[in-house]
Structures are given as C-alpha cells and as structure tokens.
Amino acid sequence: MINKAGREIPQFIDDYKDVSPYAGAFESLGERIKTTAKIKSFVPGSKKLLATIDEAIEKTGLKDGMTVSFHHHLRNGDQVVNLVMAAIAAKGIKDIHIAVSGIFAVHEPLVKMMEDGVVTKVTTSTFNPGPVAKAITAGKLKKPAVLMSHGGRPRAIECGELHIDVAFIGAPSCDEYGNMNGTHGKSACGFLSYAYADAMYANNVVAVTDTLVPYPCCPIEISQEKVDFVVQVESIGDPKGIVSGTLTITDDPIRLKIADDTIKLADAAGYIKNGMSFQTGASSTALAVAAGVREIMKERKIVGSFGLGGIHSYFVKMLEEGLFKNLFDTQCFDIEAIRSAAKNEKHMGISGSQYANPHNRGSVVNNLDLVILGATEIDTDFNVNVITGTNGVIMGASGGHSDCAAGSKMAIIVTNLTRKNFCIVRDKVTTITTPGETIDAVVTEYGIAINPRRKDLLEAVKNSDLPIIDIHDLKTLGESLVGEQTNCQVTDKIVAVVEYRDGTVIDTVKMPL
C-alpha cells in the first residue's frame, strides 16, 4: 500500500507489529490508552543492592527472547550497554531485543552479538554513523530494526507497543534503594529524560551506577519506587566520550551565510520576538544560528520563553544572560550543559514524553515556535531524510527531528545545497524521516525554498531581500552543479522500519544492492 507520504509500505512486515501506514502528521491522534505495568512489592527490610550485573540478570529472570532497554545520555562514552550485553551473551542468552534510545560507535560489540544471534532486534531513536548502523544496513540483524523518534519511543512504551522486560538505567548518582540522577557524579551526563518511560513501564528496572551515594540521593530524577535493583560497577562510561568539551560554531563562510539567511528568514516571519521559544541541534551551522539569534535578542532586548531539546552551551549562555526564562532539557550535549543542569533550577529536565510524545495531553514541542533542523536529503515535497545516506546506509535516526517539525510553528532545514557530488534537494529522498507537510522552509547557500503550504510565510517575505527560490528550481540548480541524481538500488530485504512519531510506518529501509 502507498502511505500518505507516498511510500510503498508492505501490508505485513516479518517480525514487526501490525503495519499501520502513515496517514498524515496529525491524523493518528484522538483517545489513547496507556498500558499496564507489572510491579513487584518490596517489603521493609528488603535490599536492592546486587554485587554484579550477572546477579541482576538472574534476579530479573532475564532470558531468551526478552526486550532489554537502555538510555543513551552517556553517548559515545557509554559502557552500560556493552557491560550488560557482554554479561547476557556470556550466559548464553539469545534472541534479545535491545531497545536503546541511541546507538553510538562505542557499541560496536553489538555487531558480533547480532552475528551470533544474541541480539536479533534493535529499536532506537538516535544513531551516530558507525559499525552498528552499518551492520543493520547490511542485514546482520535477524529482525528489522525499528527507528522511532524521541517522542515516538515513550509513546510506544506508554501504549504497550514497546514492552520492556528489563530496563538497565545507567545512573551517574544512585543510592542503595534506587533513587538516582544523571547530573551529579564522576560520570555525570545530564538529565536521564529518555529513561523515564522505561522506569515507569518496564517489568524490571535495574540501576547501574559507578557512584553510589548515601541514601537519599539528591536531587532525585528517577525515584526508588520504580527501581527493583541497584548494581554498582567500576565505570558506567568514559567521560571523554560522554561529552564534547564545548561545541563550536562553524567558521565556514558558506555555512555562516546559510545561518545568516536562516536568521533573517525567522526574523522576517516574526519568530524572533518576546516570548519566543527555540530549538537547534548541535551542528556547527545550527549553533551559528543560535549565536546570531542571541545577538539580535541582546540588541533588541528580547526575552524568550524557553530553549528546548538537546541542550548545548549556547543555550546555557542565553539562559544565564536572561535571554530565555527557562531551558527544557532532554539531553546534555556538552560540559556546560551538564554543569548548568546540575545547579540552575531554571534549566529543567523533562521526560521524553513531556518533550515530544504526540499521544499525551500536549508535549513541549507543541509550544515550540522555531526549530532549526538538518537534513541528509530533502525532496521537492519537503520530505526530509536524516536516516540514510544517499548510498542507502543508515547513519542516523529521527531523534527529535520529526517531533519538533510537527510541533513547532516554524521548522527550518539548514543545509548546503550540494555536498561532494551530491545534490541534497532531490525528487525523492532515499528514506523519509520527517514528512514535508511539517517542514516550512529549507535554507541553502543558493537560496531559500519555502513550503508552498505556508502562504503566510511567502507573504511575509515577499518584500524582503531574502533569496527566495522555488524548491524545484533549487533542485535544478543543484543538479546543474553536480549532475542529475539517482537513488541507490536496493534489495527487497527490509532492514529497518521507520516509524513516524505516532507509530505509523512512514518508510522502510531496504538493504542496498
């Protein structure tokens, strides 16, 4: 069947839930039922502290075919996935579904586990390009990977589509009874937002910590009544991989021009104003946009409402300068963000569900004015790909991309029109992450294309000197520079299912030929 994004979707996908095709960004809403959760009562005097991960595997009854979950706030420094999965593999347990909110290069040991049948399914919301993503693309996983957005993951957990048998939560600070936070301790990584749903709904919850603090841990992010067991290990992560020092703004003149035009566009559209809310990723171009918006806000004495998302030092600076009243944080991107999260009550950690779940009573993305997003490809219907390269190899996942695009009043894609010999604007993107109906504009070094659905925006900029261009012309221009583009050839084998944030299937990733 053809879904609303124009993609051919099978009616049935092996080893995947019932397929519900993408039907439009706001079509699959209405009333929803949150699922049940199974809890074992703990009587006074019972202990939660276990000596080893092995013991946690035994006590939780972890066995073949189960789903185990992890969060990714330790990023490329994470040791929890590797520690736990090595222990699971050593016990001869097979057919594990790993539901981890993000996968990094450090998780390379999963590749062999995929080959050995220890890991047969992966559900994730973030990748960085690397061995696991490559192995999934190459068909090494028995069952298709499921790629969700940051809002889609807690939605799936809360409605029971993603049932977790054992959640292992890396806890930078934890007490013996399971109260924990992510903002303190030698392996502090910032708020544990993406683990909150796991702690609420998993049948078993195990905290894995390298910093056991006296009871009670303070502040408490995930509280004791949700935690079955606590395991102390030597290290949950390598601080060097957990965070970059401080992220940096691009010094490339082309990207600076893109950033500058983006700011002018947002300003012309009226989104740089008192009470504004704003999210950017941590790319060097996005940070240049943040830096430029900051200058305007200071100059015009604008006070914004909130900065949102993965939080970086530029947003921290804007908070501390009073340019934002608050930050809403779901993960810390750098050391400054972690420092601020630990000490500034205006810098608030929120759950993935509060951030972006479309099936609750209104997540924060619904209150977002302006978001700056990236793309590996964008098509003439404004559909965006951040999942695969043009060669079909998985190199990312939605993260908050499709969530923020849907929720925000203005979603701008910033990208060079061409990279190497690729034109980013295409007839059809290789994989759809974010539907075009939720994207408002794309800013390139060769011009700004505005989604024709946004007549108000076209009207707002018509007397400006912004280089507005039709997206088809932008594609033609790009192809005149690097040649006509074709999509990669693929086999019939589905290696990943791309879920839209509401759990419908917006696309699939097939193994390249």
Place this chain on the structure above:
Amino acid sequence: MINKAGREIPQFIDDYKDVSPYAGAFESLGERIKTTAKIKSFVPGSKKLLATIDEAIEKTGLKDGMTVSFHHHLRNGDQVVNLVMAAIAAKGIKDIHIAVSGIFAVHEPLVKMMEDGVVTKVTTSTFNPGPVAKAITAGKLKKPAVLMSHGGRPRAIECGELHIDVAFIGAPSCDEYGNMNGTHGKSACGFLSYAYADAMYANNVVAVTDTLVPYPCCPIEISQEKVDFVVQVESIGDPKGIVSGTLTITDDPIRLKIADDTIKLADAAGYIKNGMSFQTGASSTALAVAAGVREIMKERKIVGSFGLGGIHSYFVKMLEEGLFKNLFDTQCFDIEAIRSAAKNEKHMGISGSQYANPHNRGSVVNNLDLVILGATEIDTDFNVNVITGTNGVIMGASGGHSDCAAGSKMAIIVTNLTRKNFCIVRDKVTTITTPGETIDAVVTEYGIAINPRRKDLLEAVKNSDLPIIDIHDLKTLGESLVGEQTNCQVTDKIVAVVEYRDGTVIDTVKMPL
C-alpha cells in the same frame, strides 16, 4: 468473617468493592499490575485555558455517578472543593463520588450536598474533626465512606480500584498549558504530592489556579502532558486557613514528660544515631519530641539521613542546621515548611506513592527508622485508633499513620493515658486504624508499654531507668483513675469502611446508636 486484626467484617458491603479482609500487615503484597489510563491527544495549537469551572465540567463530560478528585494541601483554607462542587450541584449533577485526599471543616457545604444526593460517596485519607465527618457518622452519605491511608490512596488509584473521572487540582502556580507547582504563588501550600497519582491516572485532569504564570511555570511539579484543562479563578484558598503560622511545642509538663520519655526510649533502642531517619506529626507532643531529638543530635554531633512526612518548621530548622541531609515532603504543615520547599533543593517533594504505597518497589516509609504517632485509643494488642472518638464519631483518618507504622523500624505512640474521663488504653479500640503488629511501643505519663513482639526492644531497655510497664497493667492503672471503659453502642449501618494501606478491610465504622 473475622479478619487478622480480630474484627468482624461482612463478606459483602453495599456500594463497596469486593471485600478482602485484612490478613496481616505484610501478607497482601507480591506482584501487582498498575492499571491503564485514558488520554486524549492534544495537537499543536489547541488551547487548555477555560474561562470557568462550568466550562471545565462541560468539556470533561462530568455527569451523574462520576468520581471527582481533589487534594488537600490547601487544608482548612481550601476553596477548590467548594467552588467545583457548587458548580456541579448548580448544574443538577447527582450521585458524585468525591475522592479527596483530606477533608476539613471548611468543606461544610458538602453536608447539604450529601443530604441532596449530589454527593453520595466520599473517599478520603485525612479528616479534621468537623461537620463533614459528623454528617458521615450520622449516616447522611448514601454509600459508605472509604477511609484510606496516604499510601493506600495512590495504591488504589494506581491499581484501578479508585478510578477518577475528573481530577481537579488546586494549583498555586500554573501556566496556560498546565505545568504547575504548589510552592509558589499567593496561595502557595507546598508540594502537591497527593495529587500526583490523580494526574497520572484520571481520565480528565483540570488545573484550578489563582496564579496564572507565563509559560513555562518553573519549577514544574505536575507537568503539562498530564493536564487537559486550566481554569483561572479568583482564589483557590484562604492563606489563613492554608497554614498555621508556626506550630508550637507543648508547654504542658505532663506532655513534656511523655516527650522526654519517648526520646529516652528511642535513644535506648539505638535509633538516635548517625544516618537516622525520623518522622513526627505536628502535635505539640510530637514537636516536643522533635525538639528534644534535635538537642541530642546537636550535642552528639549526629547527622541524620532524612526527615519525612508532613513537614513542619522544626524539621526545616534541623535541615538548615545540617542535622538532616534531606527532607522528604508530602505536605507542608506551616509557613516555614512552604518557604523551605520553595527554595531548598535538599527539601524534596515526593509523591504519595513514593512516600507510602505498599504495592510499589519500595516506598520511603520502608527506609524510616523512627516515627512518633498519636492515638485516640490503643488496645492491649497495640491496635491503634485515630479515626473515631470513643463516642464512635469520626474525627480523623489514617493519613500516614498505618503506613509509617508498617514501614518504620520503630513506631512509638505518644499519648496521655487518660483524657477527661477516658482511659486511652482499652481492651478493644472502637475502630482499628493501625494494626498492633506494626506498633512497637506506647509512651504515657504513667509508663511505657512495649509490644511483646519486640523482644529486642525489651532487652535493650531492661537495664535503663525507663518506666516500662505491661500494657495490661497500664490499662488497669488508667481505669483505676477514670473508671472502667466500655465501647459505644452502634447500629448495623456501616457508614465508613476502613481500608488498610494494602486495600484490605481492617475495620468498619458503624453509625452510633
């Protein structure tokens, strides 16, 4: 049938769930399933702010036979229950079940609603003596009231036994999208702990606020994705009734002696030590115990772990002096507590479930060393009554009484042996709130009775100069002073069901003759 506390319990009670008799304090545990919750999705751009409570009643579809819930942190200053119920009554809606975490004298308008059939059932965890409690005792409520503990209430909500159709949450600070806190604003009442379960599980959640703040409210206690609607009213409460200024220690020499002996008992038993945790109520005797423990801690340079419960200025002082590392707060008892809750991150608000629910993975009462509790009566099996007077009239409910007794290592009842011409120690208490198996000692002006189950405690004090006395001798002594005691005569009509924290029936309250 006779339950494990020795009470005759009917096998069936009209207008009450299936009766499960009390079977022992720790017998009804094991694996539990948390219930589902029904959520309506909110798309970007939809508004939550309504003009009136009437509109909230209409939008939530509130109708005959439904359950509406409230929290009681505004205490005797609360206007939310009266405002909402008046609007419900004015619409001609009948047969409402009010699930309010506490009922105060200010809620007197409910009496007429009970007479008129607007309110036919009440579920609550706290009373202060007054018109509503009297009316329930007098049989004015069509269905039996259900009295729960503070831990039992979230347990019942989480497992679906207490299903809430519409939760109305009084919010001292709230933004238009429903983020709220109780610690800021002109009607600040402290943390909203007992409302957290309502916000998680009610079909509809309405915030009622008199202080609408710009988005986002900060800090956030109950977050937007749980809230359907926000109604702004002129006042949610009268500050004079919300809090007493500062609670005061008794200056009665008899009570001071009781407090002094209580401290000596706790000390002899080894509970006044580094890492100790402690809860007291706000009675003048309990505060005298807190004050005395504070002196010892300062003198011996003892640093405790946490103070728990309803928080008062003495615990705040102990936190600020470094005698406790932290406070766990479920409600603020005075202005100093509210001030501290608003600004000190070591003073942590917790949910009712985290506080005391027996059916989660371990609530904070499980970590409690020492609790000082009151009694209207105690029997020779150490069963305690805090619900009815000896005349059978309802004047309280468990609150955290049975929760803390069950969780703590040492639960001490402090009480005068006689009041007016009543002897507090009796053959049988009029109503059992807290089973004797969870009470360790009772301290009176005529001696200290230790529960014979606590052989370790009897051993610990045997060489002390504490006035230890058998509880039967204490009763005989009391009766020698005020005469032999009889229980009040009652009819067959059950006006209230007393649930133990695990949802079993520990007793019933029958209408007095």
